[in-house]
Amino acid sequence: VGVSPAKGSILKPCKQMLRQNFSDKAEQVTTTELVSYWRDVFEANGIPEAQESSEYIVSHVLGAKTFQTLKPSSLFTPLTKEQQQQIQQLCAKRLQRMPVQYVLGEWDFQDLTLKMKPPVFIPRPETEFLLLPWVSEQRDQRLRDASLYPVILEVGCGSGAVALSLLSKLPHSQVIALDKAEAAVNLTRENAESVHPEMNQEFGGSWEQLVPWGPVDIIISNPPYVFHEDMTHLEAEILRYEDLDALDGGDDGMRVIKEILMLASYLLKDEGSVFLEVDPRHPEMVKNWLQSHPDLLLSFSATHKDFCAWGAVYPHHTGPPDPPSASGVPDVFLIDSAAYVVSLTEPPAHPARA
Numbered sequence: 001v002g003v004s005p006a007k008g009s010i011l012k013p014c015k016q017m018l019r020q021n022f023s024d025k026a027e028q029v030t031t032t033e034l035v036s037y038w039r040d041v042f043e044a045n046g047i048p049e050a051q052e053s054s055e056y057i058v059s060h061v062l063g064a065k066t067f068q069t070l071k072p073s074s075l076f077t078p079l080t081k082e083q084q085q086q087i088q089q090l091c092a093k094r095l096q097r098m099p100v101q102y103v104l105g106e107w108d109f110q111d112l113t114l115k116m117k118p119p120v121f122i123p124r125p126e127t128e129f130l131l132l133p134w135v136s137e138q139r140d141q142r143l144r145d146a147s148l149y150p151v152i153l154e155v156g157c158g159s160g161a162v163a164l165s166l167l168s169k170l171p172h173s174q175v176i177a178l179d180k181a182e183a184a185v186n187l188t189r190e191n192a193e194s195v196h197p198e199m200n201q202e203f204g205g206s207w208e209q210l211v212p213w214g215p216v217d218i219i220i221s222n223p224p225y226v227f228h229e230d231m232t233h234l235e236a237e238i239l240r241y242e243d244l245d246a247l248d249g250g251d252d253g254m255r256v257i258k259e260i261l262m263l264a265s266y267l268l269k270d271e272g273s274v275f276l277e278v279d280p281r282h283p284e285m286v287k288n289w290l291q292s293h294p295d296l297l298l299s300f301s302a303t304h305k306d307f308c309a310w311g312a313v314y315p316h317h318t319g320p321p322d323p324p325s326a327s328g329v330p331d332v333f334l335i336d337s338a339a340y341v342v343s344l345t346e347p348p349a350h351p352a353r354a
């Protein structure tokens with residue numbers, strides 16, 4: 001299409017192209033033509049996933065989730081000028097390397113449509129298709145008889161994708177979603193109101209709110225686990241728009257992982273489990289770390305790998321933790337004394353907690 005990113009602003013050539021190509025025949029531009037057009041513009045400007053980006057944006061403006069779910073008749077129907085303008089506005093954001101999820105302002109995760117707002121972390125496929133199904137499967141096996149009302153704590157809830165999906169799948173569970181970023185907790189609340197309007201929500205800004213929830217059955221987290229030195233290699237989409245604290249796990253990627261494991265030793269029930277999404281280098285590191293911290297009474301149980309070779313580590317709690325010392329209690333919540341907490345159901349008065 002003859003648009004080079006080297007020629008000044010990436011937006012300018014696109015506007016020119018739109019004028020050249022479509023101004024005279026605005027009424028006649030069809031969906032398929034516009035998808036191809038924007039795909040070419042994206043490609044010419046080095047935008048990754050050019051075809052998918054174009055399809056998602058055009059379909060979104062036409063009221064569909066995907067290009068495949070558009071009505072066949074709409075593929076060859078001319079688009080209105082307003083629709084073209086809307087598409088152009090959204091494509092201009094994509095040209096600035098904004099992730100398509102932020103451009104659209106929403107994204108599907110499992111069966112839920114969730115709002116997406118920068119800089120809150122966009123849920124990834126490995127979490128959707130590896131971590132969550134595995135937790136559900138393990139829970140079915142391990143908790144079927146153990147607990148009628150499993151209490152689940154998610155550390156680092158971001159948009160609420162994991163916590164809200166678990167609530168949908170396990171309607172009798174109590175889910176506590178926690179994040180240190182206020183923007184993340186606010187988005188989780190917003191998404192909770194939209195996908196589970198019937199649910200009780202409590203909201204607060206301190207870890208003390210975890211206490212009434214008592215011991216939990218499951219701790220789940222997709223923590224920041226990128227090794228700090230790898231952060232600079234991340235795509236522009238991430239570096240420009242997402243909260244880097246959601247990804248940066250410190251020098252060994254283990255900063256928050258260690259905090260969660262320490263928290264787990266106090267908060268987990270004896271037969272409870274921790275599920276963490278981690279870097280492929282982490283299972284060995286976590287195993288070694290747990291061996292050098294026998295006082296935590298957590299044992300490494302299993303690793304699960306997906307097709308991309310991402311790993312997940314699953315330590316299984318083996319025994320009762322030591323009673324926390326007076327000074328130990330706050331230290332357990334190393335996740336942050338300023339963590340924001342949102343509990344998504346009311347703590348029920350069931351026997352386990354009576």
Ligand SMILES: C[S@@+](CC[C@H](N)C(=O)[O-])C[C@H]1O[C@@H](n2cnc3c(N)ncnc32)[C@H](O)[C@@H]1O
Pocket residue numbers: 121122123124127155156157158159160161162178179180181184221222223224243245246247256259334335336339
């Ligand atoms: C990789 S994102 C995961 C978000 C969401 N669970 C998902 O999978 O889409 C990590 C999240 O952990 C949060 N976080 C980072 N450090 C934390 C800490 N010390 N305590 C609580 N949350 C933390 C970040 O704000 C971010 O929302």
